[in-house]
Amino acid sequence: MEKIVIEGGFPLKGKVSISGSKNSALPILAATAIFPGSYKFTNVPDIQDVRTMLELLKILGSRYTFKNNKVEITSTKLSKHEAPYDLVKTMRASVLIWGALLTRFNKAKISFPGGCAIGDRPVDQHLEGFESIGYETNINQGYLESVSAGEIGGKFNFKIKSVTGTENLILASIMGDKETTLTNCSLEPEVDDLIKFLNSLGATIKRVKEKVTITPVLKLKKQTKAYKIIPDRIEAGTFMYLACLPKNELTITNVDASTLIDVIKTVKQLGAKVKQTKKSIKITAPNKIGALKVETNPYPYFPTDLQAQLMAVLILGEGSSSIRENVFPNRFIHVAELRKLGAKIKLSSNLAKIQGTKGLAGAKMQASDLRASAGLVLAALSAVGQSEIFRIYHLDRGYEGIDNKLREVGAKICRVKE
Numbered sequence: 001m002e003k004i005v006i007e008g009g010f011p012l013k014g015k016v017s018i019s020g021s022k023n024s025a026l027p028i029l030a031a032t033a034i035f036p037g038s039y040k041f042t043n044v045p046d047i048q049d050v051r052t053m054l055e056l057l058k059i060l061g062s063r064y065t066f067k068n069n070k071v072e073i074t075s076t077k078l079s080k081h082e083a084p085y086d087l088v089k090t091m092r093a094s095v096l097i098w099g100a101l102l103t104r105f106n107k108a109k110i111s112f113p114g115g116c117a118i119g120d121r122p123v124d125q126h127l128e129g130f131e132s133i134g135y136e137t138n139i140n141q142g143y144l145e146s147v148s149a150g151e152i153g154g155k156f157n158f159k160i161k162s163v164t165g166t167e168n169l170i171l172a173s174i175m176g177d178k179e180t181t182l183t184n185c186s187l188e189p190e191v192d193d194l195i196k197f198l199n200s201l202g203a204t205i206k207r208v209k210e211k212v213t214i215t216p217v218l219k220l221k222k223q224t225k226a227y228k229i230i231p232d233r234i235e236a237g238t239f240m241y242l243a244c245l246p247k248n249e250l251t252i253t254n255v256d257a258s259t260l261i262d263v264i265k266t267v268k269q270l271g272a273k274v275k276q277t278k279k280s281i282k283i284t285a286p287n288k289i290g291a292l293k294v295e296t297n298p299y300p301y302f303p304t305d306l307q308a309q310l311m312a313v314l315i316l317g318e319g320s321s322s323i324r325e326n327v328f329p330n331r332f333i334h335v336a337e338l339r340k341l342g343a344k345i346k347l348s349s350n351l352a353k354i355q356g357t358k359g360l361a362g363a364k365m366q367a368s369d370l371r372a373s374a375g376l377v378l379a380a381l382s383a384v385g386q387s388e389i390f391r392i393y394h395l396d397r398g399y400e401g402i403d404n405k406l407r408e409v410g411a412k413i414c415r416v417k418e
């Protein structure tokens with residue numbers, strides 16, 4: 001195993017180019033299982049989760065190449081309909097294959113995903129949704145076994161907004177027998193990217209705000225042009241908060257600022273200077289970091305996936321801040337690690353109260369999940385002295401070459417074998 005060693009407290013300056021979106025790439029790659037064909041993608045982030053999804057597709061019978069952020073994948077010989085435990089346990093987003101396999105084979109067998117470091121993550125909305133559009137599911141020896149039980153199509157209202165739930169229902173209904181109407185759907189740009197990809201192949205999916213209507217088609221068209229994955233707004237947000245830390249100044253390029261409106265608002269409230277162009281955001285750290293009260297909520301509001309990174313800034317703020325976590329109420333494992341640096345944080349249920357402190361000192365910390373790891377890296381970069389972060393495989397699941405990107409802007413960071 002590897003650990004990251006950071007010598008913190010040095011100003012970071014320069015340009016950071018944002019990679020393709022993890023949470024767009026995953027459902028879009030899963031979607032290639034729907035219909036036999038050859039598909040090409042560009043701007044695919046070279047991260048562990050993408051490699052896991054590609055391996056899952058290979059186990060099912062697809063063939064792929066992945067080089068220089070380009071994926072070519074052929075799903076003509078995809079013949080299996082089972083997502084095994086070993087893969088689902090390493091990546092929850094493997095459940096996205098569920099909807100795709102239902103369309104391809106009218107049946108799917110998916111290892112039941114468990115909870116994870118960010119909390120209990122049920123799939124009841126996926127299940128109820130599948131049932132409403134005509135699929136029956138049995139739980140058998142830790143597997144969810146779904147089959148079509150008549151005509152596919154119908155209506156479903158999500159009781160809780162679910163990103164992968166919305167995506168799974170779209171994937172499972174695009175070649176059904178009758179129209180499907182989904183309401184209270186997630187508004188995340190990654191859902192739109194999946195819809196755009198599927199519509200580029202001839203699917204007829206219409207979204208009006210939280211309502212998605214799918215008119216089934218008999219088949220999908222041959223792809224004529226490689227599909228480009230949208231930029232990763234969470235990676236962009238991570239570097240934006242890094243730019244807010246003392247003495248830093250970063251220009252973040254290849255970013256779609258329209259997907260980061262609430263995040264940019266917080267950056268300004270922290271006191272940072274923000275200069276935006278169509279595809280770049282330049283941020284200059286404030287002299288004094290302001291205090292904030294923030295709540296996480298589904299898109300377009302402040303994302304849970306940036307909660308730990310914002311906390312890494314607020315621990316150095318002037319006065320008291322708070323973050324209420326409404327999406328994953330227990331997503332606070334990083335708090336205990338940040339305290340090791342000198343951060344003053346009190347937790348009560350889903351509310352973190354943060355009292356800003358003047359300086360942090362490096363320490364040894366343990367990463368627990370992808371975004372928490374990013375928060376620890378940010379905090380370590382601003383803490384004076386050496387920090388070590390263990391279990392960094394979490395970071396590699398979702399950030400492409402993060403240590404290289406950080407070194408390029410002046411960070412003293414290296415990987416060491418434990």
Ligand code: EPU
Nearest residue numbers: 023093121122123124125126160161162163164165327370
């Ligand atoms: N929920 C249910 N029942 C369900 C589904 C969800 O109660 O059937 C609850 C969840 O427990 C949670 C809330 O609904 O409290 C929202 O969960 P959602 O289903 O939207 O999360 P997800 O689809 O499993 C995606 C991202 C996550 C991101 C969340 C929230 C992907 C592959 N994953 O997960 O990304 O945190 O939406 O925005 O798109 C990450 O990238 O680090 C990450 C965890």
